[in-house]
Amino acid sequence: MVNVAILGFGTVGSGVAEVLTTNGGLIDRRAADLVRLKYILDVRDFPDSPYSGCFVKDFSVIENDPEVDIVVETIGGASVALDFTVRALKAGKSVVSSNKELVATHGYDLLQLARQHGVNYLFEASVGGGIPILRPLVSCLAANELSQVTGILNGTTNYILTRMIKAGLTFDQALKEAQDNGYAERDPSADVDGHDACRKICILAALAFGEQVYPRQVPTQGIRQVTLADVAYADSCGYKIKLLGRCLRREDGKVCAFVAPHLVPGDNPLAGVEDVFNAIAVTGNAIGDVMFYGRGAGKLPTASAVVADVIDIAKDLKKDRRNQWGPGAEDLVVSGDVLSSRWYVRVNAPLPKARELFGELQALARGGAPDGEIAFLTQAMTEPELRARLAGLELCSLLRVLD
Ligand code: NDP
Ligand code: HSE
Numbered sequence: 277m278v279n280v281a282i283l284g285f286g287t288v289g290s291g292v293a294e295v296l297t298t299n300g301g302l303i304d305r306r307a308a309d310l311v312r313l314k315y316i317l318d319v320r321d322f323p324d325s326p327y328s329g330c331f332v333k334d335f336s337v338i339e340n341d342p343e344v345d346i347v348v349e350t351i352g353g354a355s356v357a358l359d360f361t362v363r364a365l366k367a368g369k370s371v372v373s374s375n376k377e378l379v380a381t382h383g384y385d386l387l388q389l390a391r392q393h394g395v396n397y398l399f400e401a402s403v404g405g406g407i408p409i410l411r412p413l414v415s416c417l418a419a420n421e422l423s424q425v426t427g428i429l430n431g432t433t434n435y436i437l438t439r440m441i442k443a444g445l446t447f448d449q450a451l452k453e454a455q456d457n458g459y460a461e462r463d464p465s466a467d468v469d470g471h472d473a474c475r476k477i478c479i480l481a482a483l484a485f486g487e488q489v490y491p492r493q494v495p496t497q498g499i500r501q502v503t504l505a506d507v508a509y510a511d512s513c514g515y516k517i518k519l520l521g522r523c524l525r526r527e528d529g530k531v532c533a534f535v536a537p538h539l540v541p542g543d544n545p546l547a548g549v550e551d552v553f554n555a556i557a558v559t560g561n562a563i564g565d566v567m568f569y570g571r572g573a574g575k576l577p578t579a580s581a582v583v584a585d586v587i588d589i590a591k592d593l594k595k596d597r598r599n600q601w602g603p604g605a606e607d608l609v610v611s612g613d614v615l616s617s618r619w620y621v622r623v624n625a626p627l628p629k630a631r632e633l634f635g636e637l638q639a640l641a642r643g644g645a646p647d648g649e650i651a652f653l654t655q656a657m658t659e660p661e662l663r664a665r666l667a668g669l670e671l672c673s674l675l676r677v678l679d
Contacts, residue, residue: 278346279343280313280345280347281346282316283360284352285331288401289351292350292579293330316331317334335360344369345589346372347360347371349374349378350374354382357373358378370593373399374402374578379399384482384603391596394594396595396599397599399479403556404568404570406570406571406572407568413484426678427477427480427522427556428553429521430554433468433499434572435453435459435552442550458575470498471496473519474496474535477522477535480521480523486601489531489609495536495612496536502673510539512640514543515541515542518549520538521533530608530609539653540678545557552571554570554573623651626648630652637655
């Protein structure tokens with residue numbers, strides 16, 4: 277018998293309990309053992325829950341129960357979740373987590389700690405919600421030297437952009453829907469300002485390139501400044517605006533990582549990823565390009581990934597899954613400034629002035645544009661080069677093109 281304790285009975289935690297119950301028979305068969313939910317820890321009471329007999333309020337009950345083999349951490353954040361994770365690992369229990377903030381900031385230390393105590397720390401659900409991505413990255417693509425990962429990594433922002441464009445909702449209405457659906461972070465600015473996507477690209481970079489990449493090292497921009505005017509200009513030339521997390525390994529061994537909204541060409545599969553769906557494109561030297569797609573947030577899709585980790589551990593409690601990475605370094609990560617690409621620019625300026633500054637450019641048009649506003653696509657250049665040319669102009673919007 278393998279006993280499981282869930283910490284945090286919110287969107288994901290309650291989904292984990294539901295999947296463990298609904299699919300109990302097949303989970304037992306696939307784990308080749310009986311997987312039982314023994315405890316649920318939450319600060320609130322759930323007297324009407326079908327699991328009411330499982331609830332506890334004191335973590336030490338779980339910590340000190342030798343029958344508990346696997347602790348599922350779905351509280352979120354990097355304070356109490358860190359404390360409970362450290363204590364669970366030290367008590368010889370494997371930990372499964374959906375908490376990308378914790379993995380992105382403390383992953384190296386927690387993986388070391390798990391190894392020291394002969395247990396595992398798995399976090400498939402921390403990136404891409406229900407999409408199988410982390411295990412495929414380290415096992416199915418193990419034969420490859422990976423060179424880049426590009427992803428739509430945040431379901432909430434992709435949902436907001438899609439609903440604003442397709443249903444004409446305001447930003448606030450679309451965000452409210454995402455919250456009602458259980459997609460958004462407790463503080464939705466983590467979604468909207470790109471921090472959630474940043475945490476996820478850090479985890480992907482660590483697994484792809486073998487060294488911890490910390491969120492503070494990754495320049496991050498969200499979707500607040502993206503307007504429907506930008507969407508219309510992008511549409512006019514066959515592009516979609518998507519928030520992307522990107523990491524690339526350079527020839528000199530440095531990792532270039534950043535999060536920003538991009539213009540994605542309509543024929544790139546990422547352009548068609550809508551609503552809460554996420555997609556992650558990976559490039560390896562043997563496989564070429566491969567893409568992973570699915571629901572990036574939500575109760576049951578995320579629980580699917582969490583329970584898969586539980587089953588994996590339950591099959592062999594003491595097996596070392598060897599998902600380690602190095603501690604990282606201050607000078608490991610470089611910003612997107614080094615990366616040359618085309619750019620989308622919206623400015624208040626005469627078009628001849630833009631042509632004088634940029635030479636060849638692709639002018640864009642939209643209905644209802646105010647007098648004096650122009651938008652265009654530049655030729656490939658780095659951001660510092662672009663900003664130098666734009667100096668003195670009244671800039672409205674600047675977005676990188678995914679070439
Ligand atoms: P919720 O806020 O819905 O759930 C967290 C739960 O933990 C709440 O019930 C909360 O109670 C409880 N909690 C808070 N503090 C404590 C504590 N000290 N002890 C015990 N329980 C506590 O969050 P989600 O389920 O949405 O997210 C959980 C984690 O999973 C986060 O790291 C999130 O980023 C991640 N994640 C979320 C996804 C999603 O689609 N929602 C998808 C993938 C990952 P209370 O509400 O009373 O504070
Ligand atoms: N808030 C996150 C998102 C949850 O919208 O993608 C999934 O990690």
